[in-house]
Amino acid sequence: MIAQLTSSERHTALAILLLLALCGLTMAGVGRDDLFGVHGALVLVAAVGGIFAVGANFYAPEPSQHRLEHYYDDPSKIGIVLSLVWVVFGLFIGDWVAWLLVNPDLTFDAGWSSFGRLRPVHTTSVIFGFGGNALIATSFYVMQRTSRARLPDQLSPLFVLFGYNLFCVLAVTGYMLGITQSREYAEPEWYADIWLTIVWIAYLVLYLRTLARRKEPHIYVSNWYYLAFILVVAMLHIVNNLAVPVSFGHAKSYSLFSGVQDAMTEWWYGHNAVAFFLTSGFLGMMYYYLPKRAGRPVFSYRLSIISFWGITFFYIWVGSHHLHYTALPQWVQTLGMTFSLMLLVPSWASASNALLTLNGAWHKVRDDATLRFMMVAAVFYGLTTFEGSFMAIRPVNSLSHFTDWTIGHVHAGALGWVAMITFGSIYASVPWLWKVKQMYSAKLVEAHFWLALAGTVVYVFAMWNSGIVQGLMWRTYNESGTLAYSFVDSLVAMHPYYIARAVGGFLFLAGAVIGCWNVWMTTRWAARVQAPEWQSESAVAAAPALQPAE
């Protein structure tokens, strides 16, 4: 990896790492009375580790000029491996906390292991660790192919990738230590937020520089979605995280907004993290990998334009549907509900565009579990967006809000749509990246597919049941006009569903573990079959040159 950098890039890498080490040292110094210092030490350790990695290859020979004739895929490979590490970790924590709701004593007598601290560890690991790394890895891959251009340099993609993972590590360790802003899906504190902003700007600049080098006159639709993901997430991240730190030696900060304005800002962010992180980015993935794997062109160019701008415009309005019947002014709630309903149009346009692309390739869906992952993802995308619009209707929301139905809905999206499209894309790109004909075992991909689907269905059905039962019990009245059930009655009724949910989660986790093993075996297999000839001239010539993707 480091040997692939030019010597001037190695110098820059070393300078950046030294600067980072200095930051870590300063943080550790000024924050020694606070948890801030612990994170300073963590940054220092990460930077020193990086310095050793760069130093070990600092005087390696210059990489060959031939490299410029090929795409730069090292960051994509590393990103895929990191996303697989995060998904196993994140799903494991998720299943653990699911079992904690079955038996709350399945834990240690320590703060870090309690439900409240582990729950954001789960959400951050799967959304940002797994999803984010997969998005970065695939976006590097896709932007090069669809632009027919190599990444402009070799250092900045690595900076984006490792910088982003440092953010994820700061986030997850922070929750366990007790560092959190308590803003859902934006829990990391001010310094981690600043670091992510820097990384994110580098990501945007890298994307634009690659597009500036493109040899295709048009920017392909995947790139629109990846760009919307990068830009809007930046906007949301910066506004939502505006805060005043207690001091520059404290991890803790206080949000600039309070009460009702804060609630609206938080859910403007929260729902659009769903929109632009978990939808937009993964639609970018879908628009590249699904047609490629199916060997079919995208069904409709015009439909993709309509759905892209529809999603970009409508989504940003809908956050207030998380605040129905609250102290938020009613006009904002009504706007949120209205736009949630309109959002169904571009959402279903995207889903149908994906499914209609498969026309003429349905026999491949039958035979190829990788393509089936993507097909099922598009189906779940359609189902989840319908469910989301439905739940945003105020009277429906009066039943579903605060219950497990919301959890079921989120997981239909996260497991059924986000994880399925990602696993499909990973199974498609691993053989392309490691230059082998196929995955190590097609049977294991098949096994993973069925475990993932079974896990998702069990999970979602369990949560639909528990959510609706819960919502109905809370609002049931006796004949005498008093509430029929205490809160504890509803809690007891949840028990069987919580067991079912944890089992569903376990199935999904088992599938992911099988997937990791399959990817690991594929890379080992690739190393074995290719290592001898890989260095020879003929093999270099046979490596993928800068070819059009479509």
Added chain:
Amino acid sequence: MFGLHYRLERKSIPFILAIVGVASIGGFVEIAPLFTIHQTVEDAPKMRVYTPLEVAGRNIYMREGCYACHSQMIRTLRDDVERYGHYSLAVESKYDHPMLWGSKRTGPDLARIGGKYSDQWHVIHLDNPRAVVRQSVMPRYDWLMRTELKTSDLGLHLKALRAVGVPYTDDMIANAPVDAYGQAAPDSPVSEGVVKRYGAATNVRAFDGRPNELTEMDALVAYLQILGQLTSPGADSVAQAKERP
């Protein structure tokens, strides 16, 4: 329209400007007016601010992720109001940076939990929820009783809160660590200052039952006991809203 797009998608900078423009409209229309329209937040002139001990307790509540399972928002629905009390008003979270309205009720709503149970109930419940509610799935927080509360930097916390708009006085900031101790030590000489600065309605009690030690349990219970008590929604604020022409 598609012809226009055909030209737009050939230029990356105009394209990203279009994305930013299109994606900004909704947020701007929905969020900006909340800061300018006066009726968004009711007036509650008698509302008091959190004491330093309650601020510390609130921070523990956030640190432990209590908001993941407990909402602090009673909706304007009949069953919500009958189960948890008067629906929540915007003004009640005016000093909440950030708000903790929550999104899930794995446990019950806590917006008006203050005063509903005794301090001792809360201490036993936090130590082991199943000691008082057999079917509970809440985690144990027994280490709170063993952990001494860090008070030395509470002045800085209040100062940061003042910077974002909570009306703490210089006097409150200067005495923050002492007041935190005093609020949980009713017989000590420093407890009078708490009442003087934060009002006679302030709870001054040995929340964890041990007046000599200031633990995280003290802080969390002090915070839980003030939830819904900073102002009385049934009385002054609603009455005022009606009087307004």
